[in-house]
Amino acid sequence: MNLQCAPFFRRLVWPFACPDDGIRCGIQSRNVEFRKFEAGPEDDGRRADRVIRRLLPDERLSSVYGALRKGFIRINDKRIKPETHVASGDVLSVADFLLAQKDAAPAESSGKNVLPYEIIFKNEHFLVINKPYDISVQQAGAGRLSLAETVAAYYRSAGKSGAASLSFTPGPLHRLDRKTTGILFFSWSLEGAQWFSRQMAAHGLEKKYLALVQGILSSAEEWEDFIEKEDDSRPSFHTVRIVQSGGKCAHTEAEPVSSGTYNGRPVTLVKFTISTGRMHQIRAQAAFRGFPLLGDTAYGGAAIHEKQDFFLHAYEVRIPGNTLGLPRALEAPLPVFFNNMLNKTLINPENSSII
Incomplete structure (x- = not known):
C-alpha cells in the first residue's frame, strides 16, 4: 500500500x-x-x-x-x-x-524517516546499503535489531514519501555474514525481488569482495569446491567444510592485489569474485588452500586484536542490463577500520586502482 x-x-x-x-x-x-x-x-x-x-x-x-x-x-x-x-x-x-x-513501537518510535546506514542506491524496486561490521542481517541477539527489522521499519515510515505497499514486506535479497561488510541488496517491490531472484538463480550477478588473508598469494587462482555444513550442535554459529562430493558447488576466483606484513606475518590483500553464494564460501575455500582470512579463527586464521575480528568486504556488484533502473555496477567504499588495517600492514589503499 x-x-x-x-x-x-x-x-x-x-x-x-x-x-x-x-x-x-x-x-x-x-x-x-x-x-x-x-x-x-x-x-x-x-x-x-x-x-x-x-x-x-x-x-x-x-x-x-x-x-x-x-x-x-x-x-x-x-x-x-x-x-x-x-x-x-x-x-x-x-x-x-x-x-x-x-x-x-520501539523500531519506529523516532518518527524520523532516516536509515542509520549508508545508502548506496535506492529506487522503487531496490534499497542497497553499505552494511556495517558486526550487525546480523536477519537474526539479532536479545535487545538488538537485525538489519531486516530496521529496514522494514524504515520502509513503513518511508511510506510518507512513497513506500510501495502495505501488502509487501522488504527483505534482504542475499546473505552477508554478521562480520562481513559491504554491499547488501534489499527488495523494495515484489517486481524487484522476483527479478533479483531470477538473476541469482542464473548467476547473472557478479559479486566482488576484498579480504586480508594470511600468507602470500602470488598469482591469480580459480577455485571450485563442494561445500557442506559441519556437524555442529551450536545453535548460534555454524561453519562449513570442503568435501569431495555431495555438497553444494562453490566457485571463486582469487586475485592478489598487494602484499604486506602484520606483526611480522606475511599477508595479502585479495580480490575475490564469486558467482555462487554459499555460506562462508570465501572463508572456507581460502582456508582450504592455505590462505585463511587474517583473524578468522573459525577457519584457522591467527587471532588479532583489532577493531574487527577479520576483514572481508563486499565492494562491488556488477549487474546485467535491466528495466528496473539499476546501474551496471554498484560499489561500496571500504570501512574506516579496513583502511586503517591496510595502513598497518603497509598496504596503501590509495595505491590500489580497485579500492
Whole structure:
C-alpha cells in the first residue's frame, strides 16, 4: 500500500459502545483524526482485511472487523466489508487511534524517516546499503535489531514519501555474514525481488569482495569446491567444510592485489569474485588452500586484536542490463577500520586502482 500519508479529520457521530474485541473505547461524537494511504499495484486484488492486518499487525482479526463495522476504517470514504477487494489507487482511511499503538513501537518510535546506514542506491524496486561490521542481517541477539527489522521499519515510515505497499514486506535479497561488510541488496517491490531472484538463480550477478588473508598469494587462482555444513550442535554459529562430493558447488576466483606484513606475518590483500553464494564460501575455500582470512579463527586464521575480528568486504556488484533502473555496477567504499588495517600492514589503499 502506497503510504502517501496525510492526516485529515472527519467528524464521527455514531453511537459507539465499548466492545470486548480489543478496539480502544471512549470514542463517541467527537473529532477523530484519520490517516489515509493510497493502494499501490502490489495491493491490487487483495482482500481489505488482509491489507489492513499489515497495517495493524498487533490487532486481533475481530478488532479489525469491529473497526470496519463502525466506519473507523474505510476505502474511498465508504464503509467496506472485510472481503472487499482493494484496487490500485484506492484510498484507505484509518482512524488515528487505531495506529497509535503501532506508532509507539520501539523500531519506529523516532518518527524520523532516516536509515542509520549508508545508502548506496535506492529506487522503487531496490534499497542497497553499505552494511556495517558486526550487525546480523536477519537474526539479532536479545535487545538488538537485525538489519531486516530496521529496514522494514524504515520502509513503513518511508511510506510518507512513497513506500510501495502495505501488502509487501522488504527483505534482504542475499546473505552477508554478521562480520562481513559491504554491499547488501534489499527488495523494495515484489517486481524487484522476483527479478533479483531470477538473476541469482542464473548467476547473472557478479559479486566482488576484498579480504586480508594470511600468507602470500602470488598469482591469480580459480577455485571450485563442494561445500557442506559441519556437524555442529551450536545453535548460534555454524561453519562449513570442503568435501569431495555431495555438497553444494562453490566457485571463486582469487586475485592478489598487494602484499604486506602484520606483526611480522606475511599477508595479502585479495580480490575475490564469486558467482555462487554459499555460506562462508570465501572463508572456507581460502582456508582450504592455505590462505585463511587474517583473524578468522573459525577457519584457522591467527587471532588479532583489532577493531574487527577479520576483514572481508563486499565492494562491488556488477549487474546485467535491466528495466528496473539499476546501474551496471554498484560499489561500496571500504570501512574506516579496513583502511586503517591496510595502513598497518603497509598496504596503501590509495595505491590500489580497485579500492
